[in-house]
Amino acid sequence: MSIAIAVENVCKNYGTFRALDHVSLKIHSGEFFALLGPNGAGKTTLIHTIAGLAIADSGAVHVMGNHVMAGYRLARRQLGVVPQELVFDPFFTVREILNIQSGYYGLTDNSRWIDEIIVRLGLEDKANVNMRALSGGMKRRVMVAQALVHKPPVIILDEPTAGVDVELRQSLWDFIQQLNREGHTIVLTTHYLEEAEALCNRIALLKQGRIIALDSMQNLISTMAMGYILRLRMHPDDLPSNFQKIQVGCHNGCFDLKIDSYTQIEPILAQLRQTGVQIQEMQLLQPDLEDVFVNMMNRSHFETQ
Amino acid sequence: MTGFLTLLYKELLRFWKVGFQTILAPVVSTLLYLLIFYHVLEGHVETYPGVPYTVFLVPGLVMMSVMQNAFANASSSMIQSKISGNIVFVLLSPLTYWQIFLAYILASVARGLMVGLGVYLVGWLFFDVPYYWPGWIVMFAVAGSGLLGALGVIAGIWADKFDQLAAFQNFIIIPLTFLSGVFYSIHSLPPAWQVLSHLNPFFYMIDGFRYGFFGESDSSPYLSLVIVIACFAAISLLAVKMLRSGYKLRY
Numbered sequence: 001m002s003i004a005i006a007v008e009n010v011c012k013n014y015g016t017f018r019a020l021d022h023v024s025l026k027i028h029s030g031e032f033f034a035l036l037g038p039n040g041a042g043k044t045t046l047i048h049t050i051a052g053l054a055i056a057d058s059g060a061v062h063v064m065g066n067h068v069m070a071g072y073r074l075a076r077r078q079l080g081v082v083p084q085e086l087v088f089d090p091f092f093t094v095r096e097i098l099n100i101q102s103g104y105y106g107l108t109d110n111s112r113w114i115d116e117i118i119v120r121l122g123l124e125d126k127a128n129v130n131m132r133a134l135s136g137g138m139k140r141r142v143m144v145a146q147a148l149v150h151k152p153p154v155i156i157l158d159e160p161t162a163g164v165d166v167e168l169r170q171s172l173w174d175f176i177q178q179l180n181r182e183g184h185t186i187v188l189t190t191h192y193l194e195e196a197e198a199l200c201n202r203i204a205l206l207k208q209g210r211i212i213a214l215d216s217m218q219n220l221i222s223t224m225a226m227g228y229i230l231r232l233r234m235h236p237d238d239l240p241s242n243f244q245k246i247q248v249g250c251h252n253g254c255f256d257l258k259i260d261s262y263t264q265i266e267p268i269l270a271q272l273r274q275t276g277v278q279i280q281e282m283q284l285l286q287p288d289l290e291d292v293f294v295n296m297m298n299r300s301h302f303e304t305q
Numbered sequence: 306m307t308g309f310l311t312l313l314y315k316e317l318l319r320f321w322k323v324g325f326q327t328i329l330a331p332v333v334s335t336l337l338y339l340l341i342f343y344h345v346l347e348g349h350v351e352t353y354p355g356v357p358y359t360v361f362l363v364p365g366l367v368m369m370s371v372m373q374n375a376f377a378n379a380s381s382s383m384i385q386s387k388i389s390g391n392i393v394f395v396l397l398s399p400l401t402y403w404q405i406f407l408a409y410i411l412a413s414v415a416r417g418l419m420v421g422l423g424v425y426l427v428g429w430l431f432f433d434v435p436y437y438w439p440g441w442i443v444m445f446a447v448a449g450s451g452l453l454g455a456l457g458v459i460a461g462i463w464a465d466k467f468d469q470l471a472a473f474q475n476f477i478i479i480p481l482t483f484l485s486g487v488f489y490s491i492h493s494l495p496p497a498w499q500v501l502s503h504l505n506p507f508f509y510m511i512d513g514f515r516y517g518f519f520g521e522s523d524s525s526p527y528l529s530l531v532i533v534i535a536c537f538a539a540i541s542l543l544a545v546k547m548l549r550s551g552y553k554l555r556y
Contacts, residue, residue, distance in 0.1 A: 014556075051397055054556050073399040081397050087390035091319050103311025104398035146394060 003065070004029045004154045004185040005050055010059035012045055012209075019045040020056070021209040027187060027202075029064075029153070032180050034196035035189045036293065037206035043189045044084055046206070047158050050187075051081045063154060077105060080152035082143050084159045084189075088131040094118070094142055095127045098149055105150035117145045120175045122168065137164050144172065148179075155179065157188040161195065173199060197289040205296050213296055220292050227260040230268065233281035240275050243268070254281065309404040312395065316412030320378055327378070327416060332423035335370040339363065339428065342488070352490040353521050360435075361519075363428035364442075365487040367421045368449060368514040372507070375417035375450035376457040376478055379409045383461025384470050387554070396555060402548040406458060406541065413454030414447060421446060434518060441517030441526055445533065449510035452537040453478075458544045462553050481507045491523050506536045 005027040012020040019042050027033050035043045048054035050061050052068050052075070061068045066075035089097060095114070102110035118127050121141040126134060131142065144160060157176070161169045177199065180186050190196055196203060197217060205213040213220060233254045239247060249256040259265065265284070272279065320327040343359045350358040386392035395405060428434055436442060456478070464470035485507035491499050502508050503524075513529035516522035522529070548554070 048556070052555065053393060053396055055551055073401065076397060076399040079397070081393075083390075083393050085390050087393060089386075089391045089394070090389070091322055092315075100311055100315050101394060101398075103314070104308050104395070104400060106307040106399075108307055 002029045003027070004031070004063070005187065006060075006062040007046070007050065008060045008062075010046075010049055010056045010061060012042075012049060012054060012056050018209050020049065023059075023206075023209070023211055025204060025211060025214065027185060029185050030180070030183055031185055031187075031202055032177075032200045033185070033187045034200040034203040035187065035206060036193070036196060036203055036289075038297065041206040042209040043206055044158055045209075047081070047156055047187075047189065051079060051156065052076060053081075053083075077150065078153050080147035080150065080155045082147045082155075082157045082160050084162070086136060086139050086143070086163075088134075088139050088142065090130070090132045093128050093130050094123055094134070094145075097131060097142060098145055101146045102149045107150060110149060113151065114145075114149065117148050120171075121145050122171060137168055140164055141168065141172075153183070154185045154187070157186070159189050159191065161190060161192065169195075193289045193293055203289075205293065207297060213292075217289070221287055221289065227258055228262075228287065229285035230257045230259050230265060231255070231281075231283040231285060232257065232272075232279055234272070235278045235280055238277075240272070240277065242271070254283075256285075308398065308400045309408055312400060312405065312408035313411055316378075316382060316408055317415060319382060320412065320416050327374070328419050328423065331370055331374050331377075331420045332427070335366050335420075335424045336427055339366055339424075350489075352493065353519060356519060357432075360432050361490075361515075362488065363425070363432060363434045364515045364518045365511055367425045367428065368446070368511050369482055369487045370424050371417040371421035371446050371450050372453045372482060372510065373478070374420040375410075375413040375453040376460070376474070378413040378416040379454040379457025380461040380464075380470055380474070381457075382409065382412070383458055384464055384467065387461070388467075392554065402545050405548055406455075406545050409458050410451050410454035410541075413457060414450040417450030417453065418446060421450075436518050437520040438517045441530075442514060443517075444530060445510055445514035445517065448530070448533045448537055449514065452506075452510070452533065452540055455537065455540040455544045459540065459547060462544075462547050465553070481505055484508075485511045486523070487511055506532060509533050 003026050005025070007023055007025040010020050010023045011018070023042070023046060035046065037043050045054055049056045050063065050068065052072055055069065063075040064078040066078065068075045092100065098114045099110070102114065118124055121144060123138070123141055123145065126138055131139065134142065140160065140163065144157070147155060155176070160172065164172070173195070176186055188196070188200070200217060202216050203220065204211050229248065231251060231254045237253065239255050243257060246257050246259070247255055248258045257268065269279070339359065339362065342362055346358050352358065352361045386395070460470055460473040464473060484502065485505050486502065491502040491508065494502065509524060509529035509532045512522045512524050513526045513533065516526040
């Protein structure tokens with residue numbers, strides 16, 4: 001499998017602030033990859049060094065085998081980037097913008113593909129409207145369209161769903177997933193962990209400019225999260241004392257018990273029956289990316305103290 | 306080539322769509338100078354023998370408007386794109402640095418020439434402005450507006466805020482323009498000021514441009530052209546170097 005993005009030992013400082021600290025990362029062609037981390041972790045800086053919007057102080061970045069500075073023309077041709085900031089050119093309409101954007105990539109007759117992305121992103125009614133007159137969500141769609149005009153093999157989306165309504169979010173992801181199935185490599189950052197969990201095969205967790213986890217979604221969840229949560233509502237509403245050591249929380253009158261595997265469920269239920277407790281409601285909570293995320297962030301927090 | 310032409314087209318459209326403000330307004334304000342100086346100075350001053358002051362003034366005002374608008378176009382386009390953030394679409398594109406630079410300055414040349422032509426046409430309607438060597442006129446107009454366009458690119462990249470750009474314009478561009486002999490022949494100045502004027506590259510632009518109209522100038526037009534082109538080349542190299550290094554554009 002070929003490498004779509006190769007980041008090797010990249011450092012980037014802004015004054016005394018170290019935004020990226022020896023980051024190395026390989027993203028394979030065809031992957032759906034998520035960069036996660038709290039605000040200020042370095043996600044956008046990393047994306048900017050890949051896109052050539054920021055210049056790394058040391059280390060090297062290649063896109064589809066092209067160095068992003070020495071071979072910038074080839075590298076930029078392979079890349080479509082949706083920046084995080086909502087930016088637009090107020091002098092033009094949506095269609096003018098997309099035609100101009102195509103021209104930058106040397107495409108003179110791109111109207112068929114432009115029509116398609118306009119439809120896929122729900123911009124039909126706005127195609128001849130000036131950018132100034134669009135709502136924030138519509139501007140965001142145009143930015144996605146701009147990143148796609150030249151059908152780049154690698155697409156990077158920096159928080160594309162921030163401030164976007166549910167309907168667009170869904171249709172946007174459908175579109176992006178289709179592009180991924182057609183072979184485009186997708187890299188995204190998002191604060192909606194459930195999005196990353198539903199879409200991506202691999203994630204990198206960044207914190208303070210360093211990658212603190214880099215693995216497939218399943219591996220991360222199975223190795224990092226600690227077991228399952230059994231949530232019970234009981235009558236009488238009182239947890240027998242021998243369970244209090246595995247209790248991890250209370251939630252709307254339910255008791256959350258931590259278990260390591262499914263085989264522990266039956267013994268717990270049996271013991272509750274023996275003590276005459278009636279179970280009124282039961283849920284088994286699977287670990288998710290959020291647990292991993294919180295867990296990892298806390299863990300590295302203690303390590304760095 | 307398509308990429309370059311597209312950016313050039315975008316830059317042309319940018320000012321053309323607001324032509325009232327970018328072409329008509331500067332023509333009108335330059336003509337106000339002409340009107341005022343005509344009323345106040347006509348008959349009092351004669352710079353070249355046999356050439357009335359207003360006729361002498363028209364080419365200077367034309368060149369001044371060409372220069373100021375070329376500078377304004379590149380600098381305001383650059384700083385607006387930077388501040389609004391839409392410069393990223395150019396920075397993300399595979400356009401080369403020379404292509405970006407040339408698109409910006411050619412659009413500036415186009416706007417400078419349009420405004421200059423507007424001023425000239427009105428001057429030509431009301432005053433008997435001759436033209437001896439149109440070739441010189443075109444060469445100095447193009448080289449001068451290119452030079453100011455390149456300075457505009459530099460100022461637009463350098464300035465973080467609009468007031469810094471205004472400072473660049475008010476403390477560098479306007480003094481150099483007004484002291485370059487737009488309103489007078491430097492031969493009417495005291496010797497020390499004449500020497501200083503010869504250090505001002507803008508002087509050679511105005512002087513050479515005026516030679517195209519009257520066949521007379523303070524300096525040889527060949528020397529002027531060499532100096533203007535040399536300055537143009539040096540400023541262009543600096544501008545492209547700034548674009549290439551990502552100075553204030555790529556963080």
